[in-house]
Amino acid sequence: MRLNFDPNRCYSCKSCQLICSFHHTGAFWPAKSSIDVYRNQQNGYVKWSVDNTCDDCVNEIETLCVKNCVYGALTSGVRTVAQDREEKS
Amino acid sequence: MTETHSQKNCLAGKILRVDLTTQKTWTEDTLPYALKSLGGRGINSMIMVNEIPPGTRWDDPENLVCVGAGLLSGTIAPGACRVDISTINVFSGGKGSANVGGFFGPEMKYAGYDTIIISGKSPKPVYLYIRDAVVEIRDAAGLWGLTTFQAEDWLRETIGDPQIKTALIGPSGENRVRGSAVIVDASRAAGGSGVGCVMGDKKLKAIAVRGTGKIDVADPVRFMAAIAQCARQCAQEPNVVPMRKSLTNFYSNPDFEGWDRIMVVRNGQDEFWDRDKRIELMNQETGAPSMRKGMRACYVCPTGCSSYMEIDRGRYQGTRGEGFWVNTIMGHAARFDISDPEAVVHAWILTNELGLDTDYVSAGLAWVFECFEKGLITKADTDGLELSWGDGDALVEMIKKLAYRQGIGDLLADGVLEAARKIGGEAEYLLVHMKGQPSIEPFRVPKGWGLAVATSPIGGRHLRGSTQGSQRFGPRPRPGKFGATEYDDQAEGVYWQARTKELEDNLGICNYVGTWSGGNYLTPANFAELVSSAAGFDVTEHDLMDQYACVGRNLEKAFNTLLTDLGRKDDLPPERFRKEQVRSGPNKGFIADEDQYNRMLSEFYQLWGWDRETGLQTRSCLERLGLNDVADKLAARGRLIDQ
Numbered sequence: 001m002r003l004n005f006d007p008n009r010c011y012s013c014k015s016c017q018l019i020c021s022f023h024h025t026g027a028f029w030p031a032k033s034s035i036d037v038y039r040n041q042q043n044g045y046v047k048w049s050v051d052n053t054c055d056d057c058v059n060e061i062e063t064l065c066v067k068n069c070v071y072g073a074l075t076s077g078v079r080t081v082a083q084d085r086e087e088k089s
Numbered sequence: 090m091t092e093t094h095s096q097k098n099c100l101a102g103k104i105l106r107v108d109l110t111t112q113k114t115w116t117e118d119t120l121p122y123a124l125k126s127l128g129g130r131g132i133n134s135m136i137m138v139n140e141i142p143p144g145t146r147w148d149d150p151e152n153l154v155c156v157g158a159g160l161l162s163g164t165i166a167p168g169a170c171r172v173d174i175s176t177i178n179v180f181s182g183g184k185g186s187a188n189v190g191g192f193f194g195p196e197m198k199y200a201g202y203d204t205i206i207i208s209g210k211s212p213k214p215v216y217l218y219i220r221d222a223v224v225e226i227r228d229a230a231g232l233w234g235l236t237t238f239q240a241e242d243w244l245r246e247t248i249g250d251p252q253i254k255t256a257l258i259g260p261s262g263e264n265r266v267r268g269s270a271v272i273v274d275a276s277r278a279a280g281g282s283g284v285g286c287v288m289g290d291k292k293l294k295a296i297a298v299r300g301t302g303k304i305d306v307a308d309p310v311r312f313m314a315a316i317a318q319c320a321r322q323c324a325q326e327p328n329v330v331p332m333r334k335s336l337t338n339f340y341s342n343p344d345f346e347g348w349d350r351i352m353v354v355r356n357g358q359d360e361f362w363d364r365d366k367r368i369e370l371m372n373q374e375t376g377a378p379s380m381r382k383g384m385r386a387c388y389v390c391p392t393g394c395s396s397y398m399e400i401d402r403g404r405y406q407g408t409r410g411e412g413f414w415v416n417t418i419m420g421h422a423a424r425f426d427i428s429d430p431e432a433v434v435h436a437w438i439l440t441n442e443l444g445l446d447t448d449y450v451s452a453g454l455a456w457v458f459e460c461f462e463k464g465l466i467t468k469a470d471t472d473g474l475e476l477s478w479g480d481g482d483a484l485v486e487m488i489k490k491l492a493y494r495q496g497i498g499d500l501l502a503d504g505v506l507e508a509a510r511k512i513g514g515e516a517e518y519l520l521v522h523m524k525g526q527p528s529i530e531p532f533r534v535p536k537g538w539g540l541a542v543a544t545s546p547i548g549g550r551h552l553r554g555s556t557q558g559s560q561r562f563g564p565r566p567r568p569g570k571f572g573a574t575e576y577d578d579q580a581e582g583v584y585w586q587a588r589t590k591e592l593e594d595n596l597g598i599c600n601y602v603g604t605w606s607g608g609n610y611l612t613p614a615n616f617a618e619l620v621s622s623a624a625g626f627d628v629t630e631h632d633l634m635d636q637y638a639c640v641g642r643n644l645e646k647a648f649n650t651l652l653t654d655l656g657r658k659d660d661l662p663p664e665r666f667r668k669e670q671v672r673s674g675p676n677k678g679f680i681a682d683e684d685q686y687n688r689m690l691s692e693f694y695q696l697w698g699w700d701r702e703t704g705l706q707t708r709s710c711l712e713r714l715g716l717n718d719v720a721d722k723l724a725a726r727g728r729l730i731d732q
Contacts, residue, residue, distance in 0.1 A: 011393040013386035018165050028164050029303035038251060041276040041411050042238050044383055044397045070391040
């Protein structure tokens, strides 16, 4: 996978997670997404992670999670391992 | 419209029924309801009209709590996260409804349920646990008494799943305080109509849901093309950029037009707030915006309007949570004349934490402050509290008293209108309410706004067609005169906006994405394409606006007519605003002129196809919408115009 995540830009809307599941299954199915987003509304804590089922959006014209992140928190990068990023606002 | 009978649609497919008296649960198919009223509030309203008989009170076991996710919730339709909670309105005895975003609605659908209908009453505190097909009514002894924040933590820890989504009540709802909210995901409130009070009456502390299923769409290629079109409109909309930094930032400019359009000051004594107070509350360096530590979005929302707040100084240091809105400025600040940003932010988050409705707190307690000012109550009634305008600490103490029914809070908890009648004198005149529900809304300056609030079937609130006081927002091209302070041509705009809002609440799309305010970049044409491609119902914009939206509003109106005596007089602005002029500022002298409001009402009723004189529904209107059975019910009660 080639994703960079910027926690300071993330609004934790989870669009990345949902569109990823659509890529994998053709349905909106968060449980089948490569991406997981956890958010605690009380303390502002957000955790974003992608697992090894990410296939770099093979057969898609664009990387869907990057394309669908309107907040600019995701960019295509050069990482090649599963990522786990946290923030505490 | 035609139904294509697609194998796949964006419904979860089932309505979950829960009877707390018998402890039984069962399901039924959603599709027959969705074909008539789409989803969300539409389905809730249909079930309430069908199943709650006239004569039922909000605290009867026959009352239902209906939790309806929007038709498009669970898909990636922008902002499609909303869920409607409907029940009998504890204030009016008619239709109650409160709408909320967050993550709960989509999670319901991933668990397999479009709607949850709760009937009966539990003898002891319980919570409803849902994980896909597993539905359990569980003992809530460990939950009862906890604040909304504590309760969410308790559920996540006890269930052992940090991703659980919750809709729950705080101590306020447990204590059957009338103005109690249902708090979703710890920071968002389904506020109005006393929905949290009804949950508390049923001894239902919480609904905790986790879903691992999927939502399909009928035509994925067409649907994703519709999503791409929505994304283009979002990207081209200049209003989106400031929304992502919070709409409230506009108010950091003390000359922003909103200040002189929608702010009601000192419980309605004026509609002009001093410039130095505006600056103290909203300046970026030391005001409330300086406590904004980040921005958040609801599920799949490109607008991202939610402020995450932390107070890092002063006597309320450590307070933190989501939520600082224009309503905060209208309610906890201007209405009490409180410009202390720390007190306002703390009071707002405390209101959520205790599970109170913010509008009820603002309008109800501001009235108490004025009763104190006028000598109708004294320190002997307030346990020694001095309720002076501008005193944020006094507001904080009163919020606690209200939620826990302490001292005067006990009197207020059973309804502020009832309290006013007990206090007597001019107390009832000073209380600003619509159909019994305390209201923070302006009526004297923005007339289209006021007309919509006055005619709202749920007792006030501005999200039932209020046309914006601002020219920044609203539909393009504008039907009628949006944003006007005159009476002419207002009804047409309100009629249009009420129908688009009806659609948004049925589809689950937030109005800050849709047609109302804020981002304001989708149109009914977008809705039609999204519904057609996702649900497989082949609908046009015309079908949505002239059929489905009208079905929803007419069901709510009919429910009111069947269960209450509400009539035309209840669609007029509060008496105080018809008698007292705005005292100062650029709108000095403005008043809610009763004759002019009556003229707007007649126009408004006619646009809906209702009787111009009485406002009652007509047989021809209801039959055109296929609501013949509803017409027959109204006729049996003698409250249908047979034309």
